[in-house]
Amino acid sequence: MPNENPIFELRTDPIVGRRVLIAEDRAGRPNDFLAPEASREDASTVADCPFCAGNESRTPESLLEVAGETGPWQVRVVPNKYPAVTLDPPLASSRPGTPLPGIPPLGTHEVFIESPRHVRDITELSAAELARVLRVHRQRLHDWSADERIRQVIIFKNVGNPAGASLEHLHSQLVALPEVPAVIAAELQAGHEYHSAHGECIFCALLRDELADGRRLVASNDSFVAFCASAGRQPYETWILPREHYASFEQLTIEDSESLAALLQDVIGRLQAQLTPLAYNLILHTSPTGQADVAHYHWHFELVPRSTQLAGFEWGTGMHINPLAPERAAARLRDVA
Numbered sequence: 001m002p003n004e005n006p007i008f009e010l011r012t013d014p015i016v017g018r019r020v021l022i023a024e025d026r027a028g029r030p031n032d033f034l035a036p037e038a039s040r041e042d043a044s045t046v047a048d049c050p051f052c053a054g055n056e057s058r059t060p061e062s063l064l065e066v067a068g069e070t071g072p073w074q075v076r077v078v079p080n081k082y083p084a085v086t087l088d089p090p091l092a093s094s095r096p097g098t099p100l101p102g103i104p105p106l107g108t109h110e111v112f113i114e115s116p117r118h119v120r121d122i123t124e125l126s127a128a129e130l131a132r133v134l135r136v137h138r139q140r141l142h143d144w145s146a147d148e149r150i151r152q153v154i155i156f157k158n159v160g161n162p163a164g165a166s167l168e169h170l171h172s173q174l175v176a177l178p179e180v181p182a183v184i185a186a187e188l189q190a191g192h193e194y195h196s197a198h199g200e201c202i203f204c205a206l207l208r209d210e211l212a213d214g215r216r217l218v219a220s221n222d223s224f225v226a227f228c229a230s231a232g233r234q235p236y237e238t239w240i241l242p243r244e245h246y247a248s249f250e251q252l253t254i255e256d257s258e259s260l261a262a263l264l265q266d267v268i269g270r271l272q273a274q275l276t277p278l279a280y281n282l283i284l285h286t287s288p289t290g291q292a293d294v295a296h297y298h299w300h301f302e303l304v305p306r307s308t309q310l311a312g313f314e315w316g317t318g319m320h321i322n323p324l325a326p327e328r329a330a331a332r333l334r335d336v337a
């Protein structure tokens with residue numbers, strides 16, 4: 001159905017200043033997304049899935065295992081079999097004459113297997129199970145924060161093929177790095193400048209503005225708020241922030257893990273009702289190690305559904321084109337019963 005009053009606007013991300021073109025069109029293109037995958041059969045475990053209970057020998061030995069009420073374990077953390085970084089890197093290859101020889105890819109790369117059952121999204125876990133997964137994330141963040149080689153921990157989840165998932169069994173990943181990557185460095189810099197000028201956290205200010213404005217709110221509870229990003233890069237890009245100021249995800253309490261689990265399941269359920277099948281990246285941005293108490297950073301999730309492909313314009317400019325206005329996206333998500 002054609003959109004009424006389609007929005008064409010060049011917008012600026014309120015934190016890092018990234019530009020996004022909101023370019024709705026009358027043909028209703030926002031609904032014309034990637035074709036659904038073939039439907040898959042249901043089974044509690046799948047014989048050839050390396051993450052299912054019973055197939056533990058097909059993954060590296062566990063770094064951490066959380067016992068479950070049913071079955072041998074509920075969450076397993078294992079080293080990534082195909083890591084992007086390693087704490088034991090081979091010596092950098094330096095070819096004479098190359099201006100920028102490679103440096104060793106130092107870091108660590110872990111996988112969290114979030115259920116012994118073959119489930120595909122967090123809505124198939126109980127709220128208590130998801131809360132426990134979040135506490136395992138917090139635990140590994142805490143463990144790596146004590147390692148002086150590590151400056152930044154990033155935790156993320158890829159769900160569905162268009163989001164880069166190679167296995168459908170519900171899992172997430174942790175990468176610990178010896179330096180703060182550019183995206184988080186830009187947020188820290190913006191937070192630092194804003195705090196110097198206004199004496200306040202830029203994310204706390206953004207949250208207050210979004211709550212007052214209301215047009216982009218998706219869902220909330222006593223501890224967390226989800227809203228569509230005003231300069232979202234993809235349709236339905238949603239940010240989730242704690243209402244209180246916390247710089248590090250390490251500060252998540254048990255009660256917080258339960259209300260965060262409930263809100264994440266609520267938001268993913270709403271997205272599933274709008275985008276079938278739902279593919280997304282869920283990214284945790286938390287303060288660098290040793291900066292758990294800073295006033296100028298505020299941990300958050302960026303949830304980016306992947307329904308449109310990045311093409312030449314995006315690769316060539318770093319600027320995204322979003323064919324669904326965040327205000328319209330939020331209204332649709334709020335309308336899900």
Ligand SMILES: [Zn+2]
Nearest residue numbers: 049052118169
């Ligand atoms: Zn499986």
Ligand SMILES: [Zn+2]
Nearest residue numbers: 201204245298
């Ligand atoms: Zn804050």
Ligand SMILES: [Zn+2]
Nearest residue numbers: 187285300302
């Ligand atoms: Zn962020």
